[in-house]
Amino acid sequence: MADIYDSIIIGAGPAGMAAALYNARDRFKTLVLEKFFPGGQIISTDRIENYPGFENISGPDLVEKFKKQAENFGAEIKTEEVKKIIKLPDDNIEVNCGKKTFTGKSVIIACGSDYRKLGVPGEAEFRNAGAGVSYCGTCDAPFFKGKNVVAIGGGNTAVEEALHVAKFAAKLTLVHRRQEFRATPVLVEELMQKVNSPGGNIKLQLDSVITTIEGDKKVEKVKVKNVKTNAEEYIACDGVFIFVGTIPNTGFLKDFVDLTDEGFIKCDQGNLRTKVPGVFVAGDCRVGAAMQLATAVGDGVNAAIVMKQYFRDPNWWNQT
C-alpha cells in the first residue's frame, strides 16, 4: 500500500513552502506538489524590499532559502500538477495528478493566483519592476520615486493602488477604458480630489486603453487609444502599473470546494478551513487574501498550525 502523508500541500509558492516548513518541522510526513518549479509568483522579481528581515533580496534567492529550510526538516517536493482531489470514505484525501495519485490525512491548497494581463506588445518583455511593468503598487511603488508612470484599471484595487503609487511618482496617468469607475464612491471621491487639486500629480485618461508598451531595455512610453474616437497618442513614462485583476489557479477545484464568482476559494478566514474536512487553503488563492508575500507565508503557517487542531479532534471542523 502506498504511503499516506500527514499533509499534502498543493503549490510550492511562499504559502506552500511556509506550510511545508511548519508541517515537516512538527514531524509530520509532508509532501509538496508543484506543477512547475518551487517559488510561485515571487520567483519572477529581482527586488523584494517588504519582506521583514530582508532589506533587499531577489525572488530566486528568497525561494532558495524557503526550499532549503523546508527540505532540511524532511518535506518532500515533487513536480506534479494536481488535476483533482477526492475525499475518501475513510476520511483520507486522494490527490490525483493524472498518472500518479497521493493520499493524505489532510491537504493545504496553496495554488496561488496570477495577475490578469493586458495582452499588449511589450507587456511580457518588460514584466518586472526593474524593466518597468508591475502588477503590484504595494510591492513596487518605491522603485518609481520621482518618475512618471501610467496605471491602468478602474476597480477598487486599481484606484487604491494608483493612489498609493502617486505618493511616490512625480506624475501618474490613470488610464481607464470607461468614463465611470467601478471602484466604491469613497475611493473615487478621494481620487477626484487628488485629480482636481491644484498642483496634483494624478491625471485621468478616460475611455482609453493601452495598445503597446515600448522602450529599449526599459519602458519609455505607452501608446494609448481612445475607444470612442480611435485617436492614438503616446505617453512618455518610466513605468506601467497594470491593475486589471487577478485570476486564481483554482479551475481544478470547481466541484470540490466552494469558490467565489471570481474563482477564489471560500474559507473561514480565521482558521482557513474549506467546506471539506481536512482541507485547508492558504495564500493568494483564497477569498480575502492580501496578495502579499508576507501574508501568503503567514497563511501557510496558520494552516499548518490549525491542522494540528484537526488531527487532535476532527469534530473541531464543524465548530465555529
Ligand SMILES: Cc1cc2nc3c(=O)[nH]c(=O)nc-3n(C[C@H](O)[C@H](O)[C@H](O)COP(=O)(O)OP(=O)(O)OC[C@H]3O[C@@H](n4cnc5c(N)ncnc54)[C@H](O)[C@@H]3O)c2cc1C
Ligand atoms: C513580479 C511579481 C513581484 C512581486 N513582488 C512582491 C513584493 O515585492 N512583495 C510582496 O509582498 N509580494 C510581491 N508579489 C506578490 C507575491 O509574489 C504573492 O502574493 C505570493 O507569491 C503569493 O504566494 P502563494 O504561495 O499564495 O501563491 P503563488 O506564489 O502564486 O504560488 C502558487 C504555486 O502553486 C502552483 N500551482 C498552481 N496550481 C497548481 C496545481 N494544480 N498543481 C500543482 N501546483 C500548482 C503554482 O505553479 C505556484 O508555484 C509579487 C508578485 C509578482 C508576480
